[in-house]
Amino acid sequence: MYEHDVIVVGAGGAGLRAAIAAHEAGADVAMVTKLHPVRSHTGAAEGGINAALQEGDDWELHAYDTMKGSDYLGDAPAVETLAQNAPEETINLEHWGMPFSREDDGTVSQRPFGGLSYPRTTYAGAETGHHLLHTMYEQVVKRGIQVYDEWYVMDLATTDEDDPNDRECHGVVAYDVQSGNIEGFKANNGVVLATGGPGQAFDHTTNAVSCTGDGHAMAYRAGAPLEDMEFIQFHPTSLPSTGVLISEGVRGEGGILYNSEGERFMFEYGYANNSGELASRDVVARAELTEVGEGRGVDDEYVHLDMRHLGEERIMDRLENILHLAEDFEGVDGLVEPMPVKPGQHYAMGGIEVDENGQTCVDGLYAAGECACVSVHGGNRLGGNALPELIVFGKRAGQHAAGEDLGEPEIRTGYGDDVEDETDTELPVAPGKAGLETSGSVAADGGMATDAEGVLQRKVETAREHVDTLMDKDDGVQHAEIRAKLQQAMTDYVNVFRTEEGVKKALEIIRECREEYQDVYVDDPSRTFNTDLQQTIETRNLIDVAETIALGALVRDEFRGAHWRKEHQERKDEEWLKHTLISWDDGSPSIFYRPVILEGENKTYEPKERSY
Amino acid sequence: MSTQQAEPESQEAPEDPAMKGAESPAAEEQKGGGMVDEHAEKAAELEGETVHIKVFRYDPEVEGKQEPRFDDFHVPFEKGMTVLDSVMYARDEYDSSLTFRHSCRQAVCGSDAFFVNGKQRLGCKTQISDLEQPVRIEPLPHQEVVKDLVVDMDHFYDQMHTVEPYFQDEDTPPVDDLEEQRQSQENREKIKMSSRCIWCGACMSSCNIAAGDNEYLGPAAINKAYKFAMDDREGEEIKEHRLRILEQEHGVWRCQTQFSCTEVCPKDIPLTEHIQELKREAVKKNLKFW
Numbered sequence: 001m002y003e004h005d006v007i008v009v010g011a012g013g014a015g016l017r018a019a020i021a022a023h024e025a026g027a028d029v030a031m032v033t034k035l036h037p038v039r040s041h042t043g044a045a046e047g048g049i050n051a052a053l054q055e056g057d058d059w060e061l062h063a064y065d066t067m068k069g070s071d072y073l074g075d076a077p078a079v080e081t082l083a084q085n086a087p088e089e090t091i092n093l094e095h096w097g098m099p100f101s102r103e104d105d106g107t108v109s110q111r112p113f114g115g116l117s118y119p120r121t122t123y124a125g126a127e128t129g130h131h132l133l134h135t136m137y138e139q140v141v142k143r144g145i146q147v148y149d150e151w152y153v154m155d156l157a158t159t160d161e162d163d164p165n166d167r168e169c170h171g172v173v174a175y176d177v178q179s180g181n182i183e184g185f186k187a188n189n190g191v192v193l194a195t196g197g198p199g200q201a202f203d204h205t206t207n208a209v210s211c212t213g214d215g216h217a218m219a220y221r222a223g224a225p226l227e228d229m230e231f232i233q234f235h236p237t238s239l240p241s242t243g244v245l246i247s248e249g250v251r252g253e254g255g256i257l258y259n260s261e262g263e264r265f266m267f268e269y270g271y272a273n274n275s276g277e278l279a280s281r282d283v284v285a286r287a288e289l290t291e292v293g294e295g296r297g298v299d300d301e302y303v304h305l306d307m308r309h310l311g312e313e314r315i316m317d318r319l320e321n322i323l324h325l326a327e328d329f330e331g332v333d334g335l336v337e338p339m340p341v342k343p344g345q346h347y348a349m350g351g352i353e354v355d356e357n358g359q360t361c362v363d364g365l366y367a368a369g370e371c372a373c374v375s376v377h378g379g380n381r382l383g384g385n386a387l388p389e390l391i392v393f394g395k396r397a398g399q400h401a402a403g404e405d406l407g408e409p410e411i412r413t414g415y416g417d418d419v420e421d422e423t424d425t426e427l428p429v430a431p432g433k434a435g436l437e438t439s440g441s442v443a444a445d446g447g448m449a450t451d452a453e454g455v456l457q458r459k460v461e462t463a464r465e466h467v468d469t470l471m472d473k474d475d476g477v478q479h480a481e482i483r484a485k486l487q488q489a490m491t492d493y494v495n496v497f498r499t500e501e502g503v504k505k506a507l508e509i510i511r512e513c514r515e516e517y518q519d520v521y522v523d524d525p526s527r528t529f530n531t532d533l534q535q536t537i538e539t540r541n542l543i544d545v546a547e548t549i550a551l552g553a554l555v556r557d558e559f560r561g562a563h564w565r566k567e568h569q570e571r572k573d574e575e576w577l578k579h580t581l582i583s584w585d586d587g588s589p590s591i592f593y594r595p596v597i598l599e600g601e602n603k604t605y606e607p608k609e610r611s612y
Numbered sequence: 613m614s615t616q617q618a619e620p621e622s623q624e625a626p627e628d629p630a631m632k633g634a635e636s637p638a639a640e641e642q643k644g645g646g647m648v649d650e651h652a653e654k655a656a657e658l659e660g661e662t663v664h665i666k667v668f669r670y671d672p673e674v675e676g677k678q679e680p681r682f683d684d685f686h687v688p689f690e691k692g693m694t695v696l697d698s699v700m701y702a703r704d705e706y707d708s709s710l711t712f713r714h715s716c717r718q719a720v721c722g723s724d725a726f727f728v729n730g731k732q733r734l735g736c737k738t739q740i741s742d743l744e745q746p747v748r749i750e751p752l753p754h755q756e757v758v759k760d761l762v763v764d765m766d767h768f769y770d771q772m773h774t775v776e777p778y779f780q781d782e783d784t785p786p787v788d789d790l791e792e793q794r795q796s797q798e799n800r801e802k803i804k805m806s807s808r809c810i811w812c813g814a815c816m817s818s819c820n821i822a823a824g825d826n827e828y829l830g831p832a833a834i835n836k837a838y839k840f841a842m843d844d845r846e847g848e849e850i851k852e853h854r855l856r857i858l859e860q861e862h863g864v865w866r867c868q869t870q871f872s873c874t875e876v877c878p879k880d881i882p883l884t885e886h887i888q889e890l891k892r893e894a895v896k897k898n899l900k901f902w
């Protein structure tokens with residue numbers, strides 16, 4: 001057994017920032033991560049970090065833009081905390097040596113980005129995430145923070161009181177990918193989940209192969225609700241063959257979208273008469289699919305993004321890596337021809353329900369970064385708002401887990417007297433547990449252990465048995481088959497356009513996946529670097545996460561932000577200014593709602609039409 | 613843990629299986645015979661063209677894999693297919709125990725540097741149609757093989773950590789002033805290429821000097837130090853401190869300017885040039901002191 005004050009699971013931008021903050025607060029902190037930190041998907045972010053740095057800009061404008069972008073489903077305390085702290089956190093990165101792009105006077109450059117009223121997106125070439133990730137990992141090395149890399153976290157060591165609000169998290173169970181050894185990691189103060197997005201629930205995604213929603217699934221099964229999972233952002237400009245993202249920076253610099261007729265459709269068909277290509281992502285993504293649907297797509301699949309008119313010099317200076325991406329992954333030269341693009345799953349606005357301090361309803365369990373939902377992004381995230389979230393809320397979670405006093409949070413978590421139960425949705429199939437569960441769920445084997453060590457020990461044993469079972473089976477179904485089926489269902493039915501019938505169909509297929517998973521087996525007999533085993537466990541997590549996305553998409557019968565419903569073409573503020581929360585409830589998930597907080601520090605955000 | 617060294621005798625001879633402990637090509641074909649047929653059958657069912665890949669296999673624990681061998685796979689070809697796509701397909705459709713690191717699929721995470729047709733390349737960034745078939749995919753040479761295409765990266769990481777790979781400056785303004793340090797565009801441009809490194813290890817694996825001297829810092833670590841040493845935001849004193857680290861016995865002077873690292877770097881970092889420039893800087897400093 002290993003023991004530390006704070007255990008951070010995941011070493012992308014959020015995890016690294018949390019670890020540095022906990023270390024600075026004096027805690028003995030360790031990071032446990034399935035990938036070496038520099039391999040984390042934060043490294044893929046291209047565009048930039050929103051922060052109101054310049055004179056003439058102001059955190060209140062940033063907060064206003066964010067709230068408007070969220071389609072009034074962001075919680076004001078979260079949105080304002082983000083906007084207030086982003087400048088300091090961004091400057092902090094600069095002080096750590098991050099190579100930001102520069103103006104003539106040597107100050108950091110900022111550029112315009114979709115949905116922003118001021119050019120406040122701070123960037124480092126077209127590789128902002130790469131530099132952010134490496135700069136923070138450098139600081140982790142500098143501080144000598146312990147990193148257990150290529151350790152896969154399988155489960156949380158949480159007590160099993162009936163009410164999740166009474167539970168406590170004492171650590172995690174992980175296995176060393178290289179040797180296959182399963183060990184307990186005791187956390188004396190807290191566990192911070194920073195496991196990133198769940199993009200692999202879809203088959204066309206800009207997310208990495210490692211983005212399997214492990215943290216979501218572990219927290220969910222430990223009793224922390226998942227919030228607003230139906231809100232998935234589809235990025236309008238991903239390359240058709242791989243899902244590789246072409247940054248919004250291209251449109252920020254003046255890139256233009258054309259349909260197969262050579263029309264600049266964002267204007268010509270009135271999708272966004274003011275902002276055109278710079279309208280928010282959901283608007284552009286739907287516009288593209290509408291163009292394709294109406295027969296004006298190129299090869300019936302995609303549209304064109306043209307940046308040739310910007311000229312070679314500007315492209316080389318600001319967007320050079322886009323040229324490499326288009327060439328290496330699509331075989332297209334962006335200097336001489338337009339690039340093919342289509343919408344791809346990109347970002348999950350929802351996640352593990354936390355307050356401004358990163359804490360879930362389970363004592364000692366925190367979440368930060370894309371796996372968490374504070375909620376900053378509400379129904380739709382603005383480009384450039386995820387990276388500041390990592391550093392602002394990663395830091396707060398790390399500090400709080402290390403015992404610093406950040407004040408009482410305004411946001412509430414878990415089931416409580418301020419929530420409303422879901423009553424009237426008919427589900428085509430029962431969601432949740434299929435048959436006996438060995439790992440992940442609160443063990444049914446009785447013997448309530450309440451002391452930290454006892455809880456951890458029991459979880460370690462359960463995990464070892466679970467792995468033995470998977471490895472001992474000689475035949476059955478392989479994870480790849482189930483995963484492919486799940487991904488296809490999500491892309492077919494829970495995509496940019498959603499219908500009641502389609503989402504129900506998806507839930508049925510997810511149920512089938514769950515049942516098939518009862519027969520899953522790991523073919524590779526080796527304990528050494530068994531990626532077959534790892535992916536099998538990840539697939540289970542994807543099933544749980546995909547189901548919450550589909551459930552949320554079904555119950556929310558309105559059109560808000562990125563969530564579009566065919567039968568419900570308007571935003572219903574009377575009924576839906578509330579977050580969707582799904583709680584695992586030991587295997588029979590329940591759904592409830594918590595009102596959104598629109599009262600800010602100095603003003604109340606009045607829902608307005610989100611037009612661009 | 614017992615590991616096997618996958619070390620080609622000569623990188624210039626890709627046809628040579630050149631695996632310590634591996635069998636001759638003929639024997640290997642025979643041994644892999646079952647696999648060939650099985651996959652050939654599967655391949656025949658698939659319409660259109662297939663690509664023939666030969667993948668290095670080794671597992672210290674599994675009988676039949678303790679002796680390194682090559683397995684043949686025929687995967688259906690699709691336009692735009694990369695080497696990584698081909699091994700992912702082989703794993704998902706034919707043999708789930710086929711093991712390799714990968715994550716981003718877009719040349720930013722640095723997980724999937726392999727030895728492909730005798731050259732270090734990033735799997736996700738290498739179009740398979742550009743390669744001669746059968747495409748030989750091996751783990752990075754000069755590193756211990758953990759399993760199949762997975763090598764032990766610890767030594768690489770250790771070398772990276774040796775050069776104090778973090779920004780050091782004692783006089784940054786207090787952060788609540790919200791004042792950034794100034795940096796000229798020229799200086800930012802100067803460090804731009806060096807800051808692109810994704811820690812893939814291709815350069816280190818291609819370097820003969822690193823192969824012969826385990827303590828040599830290697831091109832990636834030296835390049836990391838270059839990034840800081842050339843950054844005007846760090847003070848002169850720190851720069852000197854950095855140059856002293858680089859000047860040591862296993863530092864920049866080991867480099868014999870063979871350019872192999874520069875040739876394989878998937879991020880096009882002019883590694884050899886950076887090393888040369890640091891040598892010149894070191895000389896300048898020495899002249900100043902002595």
Ligand SMILES: Cc1cc2nc3c(=O)[nH]c(=O)nc-3n(C[C@H](O)[C@H](O)[C@H](O)COP(=O)(O)OP(=O)(O)OC[C@H]3O[C@@H](n4cnc5c(N)ncnc54)[C@H](O)[C@@H]3O)c2cc1C
Binds near residue numbers: 015
């Ligand atoms: C292509 C792309 C471009 C983007 N561009 C921008 C942009 O310009 N601006 C912006 O603001 N946002 C951008 N985003 C969004 C933003 O980059 C991500 O939301 C953010 O980087 C996620 O960071 P994270 O730290 O939460 O997770 P990640 O960086 O994904 O890190 C997750 C970590 O968790 C670890 N982990 C996961 N599961 C386990 C487990 N079971 N056990 C142990 N460890 C585990 C992984 O090893 C990894 O270290 C972009 C996203 C993508 C995909």
Ligand code: SF4
Binds near residue numbers: 809832835
């Ligand atoms: S310098 Fe180039 S080859 Fe070497 S590790 Fe960095 S990216 Fe890879």
Ligand code: FES
Binds near residue numbers: 714717736
């Ligand atoms: S998979 Fe990330 S660099 Fe190739």
